[in-house]
Amino acid sequence: MKDDFKLFSLFVLLVYLVPVPAADNLQTLILRAKNKVLPALVHVEPVKEIYTTGKKVRVQVTGSGVIFSPQGYVLTNNHVAEKAKQVQCTLANREEVPADVIGLDALTDLAVLQLDLSKISLKSLPYARFGNSDSLNVGDIVLALGSPLGLSRSLSMGVISSIDRYFEDTDQMLSPFNLWIQTDAAINPGNSGGPLVNLKGEVIGINARAILYGENLGFAIPINTAKLVIDRILENKVVERSWIGVEWQEIKEYKKYKNQPKLDGVLVSYIEKGSPAEKAGLLPGDLIKRIDSNPVSAVYKEELPKVRKLIAEIPVGTAVGFSFWRGDSSKEILITTAQRGKFEGSEFVCEHWGLSVKEITPRIAKNLNLPDENGVLISGVLNGSLADEAEVRRGQVLKQIDQDSILNLDDFKKICEQKSSLPGKGIMLQLYQRNSIRYALLKEK
Numbered sequence: 318m319k320d321d322f323k324l325f326s327l328f329v330l331l332v333y334l335v336p337v338p339a340a341d342n343l344q345t346l347i348l349r350a351k352n353k354v355l356p357a358l359v360h361v362e363p364v365k366e367i368y369t370t371g372k373k374v375r376v377q378v379t380g381s382g383v384i385f386s387p388q389g390y391v392l393t394n395n396h397v398a399e400k401a402k403q404v405q406c407t408l409a410n411r412e413e414v415p416a417d418v419i420g421l422d423a424l425t426d427l428a429v430l431q432l433d434l435s436k437i438s439l440k441s442l443p444y445a446r447f448g449n450s451d452s453l454n455v456g457d458i459v460l461a462l463g464s465p466l467g468l469s470r471s472l473s474m475g476v477i478s479s480i481d482r483y484f485e486d487t488d489q490m491l492s493p494f495n496l497w498i499q500t501d502a503a504i505n506p507g508n509s510g511g512p513l514v515n516l517k518g519e520v521i522g523i524n525a526r527a528i529l530y531g532e533n534l535g536f537a538i539p540i541n542t543a544k545l546v547i548d549r550i551l552e553n554k555v556v557e558r559s560w561i562g563v564e565w566q567e568i569k570e571y572k573k574y575k576n577q578p579k580l581d582g583v584l585v586s587y588i589e590k591g592s593p594a595e596k597a598g599l600l601p602g603d604l605i606k607r608i609d610s611n612p613v614s615a616v617y618k619e620e621l622p623k624v625r626k627l628i629a630e631i632p633v634g635t636a637v638g639f640s641f642w643r644g645d646s647s648k649e650i651l652i653t654t655a656q657r658g659k660f661e662g663s664e665f666v667c668e669h670w671g672l673s674v675k676e677i678t679p680r681i682a683k684n685l686n687l688p689d690e691n692g693v694l695i696s697g698v699l700n701g702s703l704a705d706e707a708e709v710r711r712g713q714v715l716k717q718i719d720q721d722s723i724l725n726l727d728d729f730k731k732i733c734e735q736k737s738s739l740p741g742k743g744i745m746l747q748l749y750q751r752n753s754i755r756y757a758l759l760k761e762k
Contacts, residue, residue, distance in 0.1 A: 343458075346516045347458075347460065347474065347516065349516075349518060350460055350514055350515065350516050350517065350518040351460060351462075351472060351514075351518075352518070353445065353446075353514075353518030354383070354445045354460075354462060354512055354514050354518055354520065355409055355462065355470065355472070356409045356410075356443035357383050357384040357385070357409070357443045357444050357445040357512075358381065358382075358383060358384075358409050358462050358463070358470060358511065358512070359381065359382040359383065359384060359391050359393075359406045359407065359408060359409075359432075360379070360381065360406065360407040360464045360469040360470070361379065361380040361381060361382045361391070361393055361397055361398070361404060361405075361406055361416075361430070361464075361510060362377055362378070362379055362380075362404070362405045362406070362407070363377070363378055363380070363397060363398055363400075363401035363403070363404045363405075364376070364377050364401060364402055364403045364404070364405075365377075365378060365399075365400040365401050365402065366400055366402055367400070368664045368666060368673035368675070368696050368697045369673075369696065369697045369711070370697050370699060370700075371666070371671050371672050371673050371697035371698045371699030371700075371702060371704065371705075372666055372668065372671075372673065372697070372699050373666050373673070375402070378397070379464055379467045379507050380393060380394060380397030380398075380463075380464070380507060380509045380510045380511075381393065381397075381462070381463030381464045381507065381508055381509060381510040381511030381524070382397070382406065382430065382510045382511070383445050383462075383510075383511065383512040383520060383523075384432070384442060384443065384444040384445065385444055385445055385446075385447065385520070385547070386444055387441070387442050387444055388431070388434075389416075389431050389432035389433075389434050389437070389442055390419070390429055390430070390431050390432075390547075390551070391406065391416060391429070391430040391431070391432060392427065392428075392429060392510070392523060392543060392547065393427075393428050393429075393430060393509075393510030393523075394426050394427065394428060394509045394510040394523065394525055395421050395422060395423050395425070395426045395427055395428045396426055396509065396525075397428065397509050397510045398418050398421060398428035398430060398510075399421055399423070399428070399661065401418055403415065404416040404417070404418060404430060406430070406432060407469060408437075408439075409443070409470060410439070412437065412438060412439070414432050414433055414436045414437055415432075415433045415436060416430040416431060416432045416433065417430065417431050417433070418430055419431050419550055419551070419554060420549075420550030420551075420553075420554045420555060420556070421550075422546050422549075422550065422556040423491065423660040423661055424491060424493055424494065424556075424558070424657075424660060425491075425492075425494065425495065425538060425542055425543070425546050425556075426491060426492075426525055426538060427523065427538065427542075427543055427546045427547075428510075429546075429547060429550045429551065445512060445514075445518075445519075445520050446518070446519055446520070447519060447520050447521075447540050447543075447544060448515055448517065448519030448520060448521040448540060449519075449521070449540075449541065450498065450521045450522060450539035450540045450541045450542075451539075451541055453477055453480050453498065453515075453521060454477065454480070455476075455477055455478065455479060455480060456476050456477065457476060457477045457515060457516075458474065458475075458476055458515075458516055459474070459475060459476065459477055459500055459502055459513050459514060459515055459516075459521070459522075460472055460473070460474050460502065460513070460514045460516075461473045461474075461475070461500065461502040461503065461504055461508060461511065461512075461513055461514075461524055461535065461537075462511050462512050462514060463504075463507060463508035463509070463510070463511025463512075463524060464507040464508065464511070465503065465504070465505035465506070465507045465508045466505055466506060466507050467507050468507070471508075473502045473503035473504075474502055475500050475501040475502030475503070475533065475535075476500065476501060476502075477498060477499070477500055478499040478500055478501050479497075479498070479499035480496070480498055480499075481496040481619050482496060482497040482498070482499045482536065483496055483497075483618050483619045483621075483622075484497065485618075492538075492622065493622060493625045493626075493629075494542065494622050494625055494626040494629060495538065495539055495542040495622055495626075496539070496619060496622060497525075497526075497536040497537065497538070497539075498513065498521075498522045498536065498537040498538075498539055499534070499535070499536055500513065500522075500535050500536075500537060501533035501534070501535070502533075502535060503533060503535065504524050504526070504527040504535030504536070504537075505527060506527075508524045508527075508535075509524060509525055509526075510523060510524065510525075511523070511524045512524070513537040520540055521539070521540050522537030522538060522539055522540055523537055523538045523540065523543055524536075524537050525537060525538050557633060557656060557657075558629040558630070558633075558656070558657045559628055559629055559630070559631045559632065559633050559635065559654035559655070559656070559657070560592075560593075560628075560629075560654060560655050560656065560657035560658070561592060561593045561594045561628060561637075561652050561654055561655070562588055562589035562591075562592020562593055562594045562595060562655075563585055563587070563588055563589075563592070563594045563599065563628075564585075564586050564587040564588075565583050565584065565585065565586060565615065565621050565624055565625065566583070566584040566585075566586035566615075566621075567583070567584070567615045567616060567617050567618050567620065567621060568580065568581075568582060568583065568584055568604070568614075568615065568616055569616055569617055571584055571604075572616070581606070581612070581614035581616070582604040582605055582606045582613065582614055582615075582641075582642070583604070583605050583613050583614060583615040583620075583621070583624050584602070584603075584604055584605075585599060585600065585601050585602065585603045585604075585605065585641075586601060587601060588600070588601060589679070589683070590689075592655075593652050593653055593654060593655050594652055597639075597650050597651065597652040597653075598650055599639065599641075599650065599652065600643065602643070603641045603642070603643050603648075604641055604642040604643075605639055605640070605641045606640050606641055606642065607638070607639070607640035607641075608624075608627055608628065608637060608638070608639060609637055609638050611627060613627065628654070629657070631654055632654075633654055633655065633656045634653065634654060634655075635653065635654050636651045636652070636653045637651065637652050637653070637654060638650075638651055639651075639652055658678055658679040658680075659676070659678045659679075660678060660680055661678065662675045662676030662677060662678045662681065662694070662726070663675070663676045663726060664676070664696055665726060665729065665730055665733075667729075667733040669703070669733075669737050669738075669739075670702065670703050670704050670733070670759055671698065671699035671701075671702020671703050671704045671705060672695060672697065672698050672699065672702065672704040672709055673695075673696045673697040674693040674694060674695055674696060674715060674726065674729055675693065675694045675696040675726075676693065676694075676725065676726040677690045677691070677692060677693060677694055677714070677725075678690070681694060685712075685714070687714065687749075691716065691722075691723075691724050691725070692714045692715055692716045692723050692724070692749065693714070693715050693723055693725070693726055693728075693729045694712070694713075694714055694715075695709060695710065695711055695712065695713045695714070695715060695748075696711060697711060698710060698711060703739075703759045703760070703761070703762075704757075704759065706762070707746070707757040707758055707759050707760075708757060709746065709748065709757050709759075710750075712750065713748040713749065713750045713755070714748065714749040714750065715729065715746055715747070715748055715749075716747045716748070716749050716754075717746070717747035718732050718736070718744055718745070718746055718747075719744050719745055739759060739760065739761050741761075742760070743758050743759050743760030743761070744758075744759050744760075745757070745758055745759075746758075746759060
């Protein structure tokens with residue numbers, strides 16, 4: 318009995334002596350983290366020019382951002398700031414300040430703005446500090462700050478659901494060089510560009526997307542990805558990357574096909590025409606083992622971004638060695654990298670004709686399965702216009718006007734100016750869509 322009593326007494330003593338995490342401790346951490354970052358939160362209102370109706374229209378959108386330096390630099394999403402002709406930012410103290418777009422990077426969906434410091438009354442500008450997104454763990458508590466649905470200075474809380482979420486590239490979600498941070502902290506339209514914050518009050522991600530109709534499925538860009546983009550934008554105002562014209566595929570099924578469980582490498586699945594890889598002799602089906610001195614392998618899709626990033630970070634114009642297997646033979650070649658082409662093309666409105674056109678970039682040519690980048694893409698047609706009457710439609714590619722070939726946007730601009738007054742017989746447009754040619758006659762009513 319005495320021994321039992323001693324054990325019971327010891328248990329009671331331990332209950333009182335061993336600290337148990339209290340709810341108020343978590344509350345304190347949340348408030349401290351919020352107070353570190355909220356003063357640097359920015360409500361972003363860009364005024365953009367869009368062309369989908371066949372004329373240039375200005376629209377205002379809302380997003381979020383975070384100040385990250387005393388010089389007034391603001392980090393936000395590319396899809397918030399792109400095409401912005403002017404940007405108005407509202408600081409945490411409700412002060413409205415204009416900002417300039419310093420640089421954009423569509424491939425990581427990041428942008429850097431700079432506040433007009435001459436318009437700010439604050440003696441010192443609050444700014445947030447960046448953490449290390451490589452140190453995140455599933456289950457970490459995070460805070461999402463921003464302006465969901467235009468409701469500025471909002472905060473939601475959740476946990477990190479995944480640190481390596483992979484998505485195939487789409488118009489709505491691009492991540493060729495990084496994996497996404499997934500969180501169940503509520504992210505809604507307007508949160509885009511706002512910070513995802515850990516309990517130390519460090520920015521560890523930039524909120525970017527949410528799954529429509531999904532239950533607490535939000536995604537953020539890792540801050541370590543953003544750090545590299547920021548450095549390049551502040552240095553050159555652009556992010557230059559190398560390109561060789563290859564699409565990669567994981568080897569999970571290929572290993573089974575080869576019956577080689579220990580096989581490593583990454584497959585070449587597609588090579589763009591005229592690309593450095595095609596000129597060097599690389600072929601679809603080649604199994605790349607090394608890029609220069611770096612072994613490469615992607616058994617799963619989640620490993621593909623690091624392969625793309627490795628090539629993208631090589632200085633443009635560098636001759637790079639590729640070691641690979643073709644069938645049962647080991648081969649080596651040199652590929653000289655080129656600069657990655659424009660992601661988003663410029664647009665132009667021909668007001669008299671009632672249509673707008675867009676420059677054809679490599680990405681547009683690939684998405685539309687075009688044989689080349691010649692011509693201009695019809696991006697908008699004005700209702701009741703000459704183009705509308707001629708049944709010109711969005712998504713068609715304009716290749717020729719009368720006898721004049723249209724190779725690029727500059728060609729179109731010149732002819733539009735020359736033929737602003739149409740001849741009596743009108744002008745004939747040659748349009749390409751879905752591997753077929755159609756002619757449209759533009760004629761005054």
